[in-house]
Amino acid sequence: MQTNTSTALSPVQVQVIAALAQGRTVTTAAAEAGIHRNTIYNWFQDPAFQAAVEQAQSEYAETLRDLMRDLAARALQTLREVLDDPKASPSVRLKAALAILQRPHFPNPGWHMPERIETPEEQQIVDNIPEMNADNRVTAIARNAPCPCGSGFKYKRCCGVSSPGKLNLPNSAQGTAA
Numbered sequence: 001m002q003t004n005t006s007t008a009l010s011p012v013q014v015q016v017i018a019a020l021a022q023g024r025t026v027t028t029a030a031a032e033a034g035i036h037r038n039t040i041y042n043w044f045q046d047p048a049f050q051a052a053v054e055q056a057q058s059e060y061a062e063t064l065r066d067l068m069r070d071l072a073a074r075a076l077q078t079l080r081e082v083l084d085d086p087k088a089s090p091s092v093r094l095k096a097a098l099a100i101l102q103r104p105h106f107p108n109p110g111w112h113m114p115e116r117i118e119t120p121e122e123q124q125i126v127d128n129i130p131e132m133n134a135d136n137r138v139t140a141i142a143r144n145a146p147c148p149c150g151s152g153f154k155y156k157r158c159c160g161v162s163s164p165g166k167l168n169l170p171n172s173a174q175g176t177a178a
Helices: 011-021 026-033 037-043 047-084 090-101 120-127 129-135
Strands: none
Touching (some): 026 037
């Protein structure tokens, strides 16, 4: 990883920046550089040092993204070779096929394709998930408030009864339900 740091940074600062960009803690980066961690905290007061750390972190993240794209392409190629290999046992080919079919899908975290492969209809559904979650929020109902089902009973005596498997009908409707 190569960082574009100014000449004002010392070699030790450059070493610390590289360690921080790779996700090491301040304490670990300080120990590797042979300095006290408070020195690094003092360096963070310098805008040039802060900017260099941020730039190095973004470059490192982009490098990791590129590596993940390359690994994903190689993994898919390997799976294709296993599926196409007539010498591979059926159980191995089945496991390879399941690895492809059961891959985590967007928007779930984890491994996913570099580009979306959903149909336009599926894409529209995925894009509307946050709106659907917002529409389905549970609202709190006071136990002594009238039941929102319109029965005329208090919520705690109607839909708010928490006995699983029991049909919660108002008393007037219990005689007609059977």
